[in-house]
Amino acid sequence: MTDVRKLRPHTIIALVEDRPGVLNRIASKWRQRGFNIESLAVGHSEKVGLSRMTFVVDANVDANQVVRQLDKLVDVVDIRDISDQDIVSREMAMIKVRTDKTNRGQIIEIAELFQAEVVDVAPDAIILEATGREAKIDSLLRLLEDYEIIELCRTGKVAMLRGSAVSHPEPSEDEQYDRYPGQHTW
């Protein structure tokens, strides 16, 4: 199992408060360990006031300890590493390629092969929009290397568990943690 993990980067999903400074706190914990975040996607979640983040970090780092530290942050409601689970993941990319009359057709042909959409055409350039697994986008880019990519922007991966499983389940009754409302441990 560890061998498989070595090949696959960590995919970590988090449900966080949608407020200033949260990203700063989270980024700070990765930075403290010198770990690079390869990609990060943030947006609203199904819950009001909570954002959903998807991180991808290098397979070889000790992400587990950082995830536990992040889980302690008051603004992080739930966080988990889902790398070993059955997930659906997607990424979107916009790719601007230099074109002219002679190669435009070839580029559109490649795009069709990957079900990428042509979202803008100019006499000297074309913008493609591709969605899919990271690997698919990687292959598309490899084919486009024969042409001149003048701009590339990838959203970073977003991921969720397959089937009806909820990625961030509410704590169940017996899993509810004790709190000390209004009073202290002493």
Added chain:
Amino acid sequence: MTTNDQKSGAQMVMEAFLREGVSTIFGVPGGANLPLYDVLPEYYPQIKHYLVKHEQSAAHAADAYARVTGKAGVCFGTSGPGATNLVTGIANAYMDSIPLVCVTGQVILALLGRDGFQEADIQGITIPITKHSELVLDVNDIPRVMQEAFHIATTGRPGPVLVDIPRDVFQKKGDFYWSDKVELRGYRVQTMPDPNEVAKAAELIERSEKPVLISGHGVIIAHAYDEIRELAEKGNMPVITTLLGIGGFPGTHPLYMGMPGMHGMYWNNIAISEADLVIGAGMRFDDRVTGRLKDFAPKADIIHIDIDPAEIGKNVRPAATLLGDAKISLQELNKLVVRKERPDWFSWLDEVRRDHPSITIRETDEVLPQFVIQKIYEATNGDCYVVTGVGQHQMWAAQYFWYDKPRSFITSGGLGTMGFEVPAAMGAQVAAPNDTVWSICGDGGFQMTLQELATIAEYEWPIKFAIMNNGTLGMVRQWQELFYEENTVATPLKNPDFVKLAEAFGILGLRAERKGEVESVIQQAMDHDGPVVIDFKVKYDENVFPMVPPGASLGETIDLPAHEPEKVAAG
């Protein structure tokens, strides 16, 4: 409880303090937090503010106050330099899990992020050293933010919380409210351990022939003194306390074995290396405790009791994990633990202890710092608070003094902050006004915060400062001697006349230069009603032993070199 009347932001902060039982604040005013100071008189004398000379001292004093009382410590600083001066104190509290609530003034809203005069992004600066922090933009958030701050600071694994409030937010008015519940969906504290793990732990204890129980700061934080004692006595196990765990278990108890780790007792490090079971209660297997991690407790199963999920499995792999409050966890465990005689283990431990000096004081005419500390112990009967700085004197204060009372040993563990000895003594004295506070100081550390002698003279806190004046940054000099071929660069100190210095502050200054003067000077200090600074001229090049060299395992501990004749043995 809900009240409805218009208050200024500054008043709201103070109202929150009243509801949280805050009676003591340490701080320094400035432009940005002046509105807060403006309303202080309205809350006097329920809430007293002590003006210190540097914000670092405000944070350390609040920190020590929290260590002694078990309540949150509170400190104030203004924006910019006031806030950045708090940083060392906040980091210190963070590393030692001390509940602090720091309220800083900030530039007005319109100037935020525009390099306004005395603007520093203190929330950003302190992100890695606070349990939580808030920049309050709306006066109506103050009651909630303050309540959350105390809740977060004092529950679970405690820690410092910073609340940064712009000057104009202090001045705006709003309705004060106070709810009876803190709702933070992202903040959970698990207090009750998993019963299966408790049962597993009890079984491991029952099976064990050679157990050691390591009691840490968490036991003190959770007020689990009775519970740890019950576990030790019922389970019949020797007890080791970490540096910050000192006092959590009575220092004169027959099962007590002292401190482990880098400058721990030889027998403890050997016992841990031989043990078949190590129970870590409210401690985090810090590198100063474990030595080379991969050779830590090689023959032992580990039971880890801790409230912080991020500590479980961080350094060691426990065979049983009690994730929960130390008090509750120990109560649960104690229900299942049965007594077991372990005559072989105890006689082996006695033998190791007998054969190893570890903490004996050799016969000499020189004034040894250990000797001074031992004499303070004898003179006070241990009935006092002891505060220390960081360095050799700190280790000797941990080794040559027996602490029976929880919370009576106040020291900077995780961060190792020199200069802690002066302001922390102030916080301890305010927290325990009727008790004696001895501050065992380094001559180096004392000079990092000695400006507070003015504060001490002003408030007439009768603290006894015992400067271990070895004329050097001793602990660093020891490393230079042992690991850098005695290349003592930048460690010798050219010190001022500490007696005259004390007198300049209006404080009694005393000096002991010869061994024969030590006891009488200690007595003189104790007989004096006010603060005292004692300059103990101690030996320059005494080293702290036992010692685990950096990178070595506990099994490789170098014991105190044997000397003849042996004089004083460990209690």
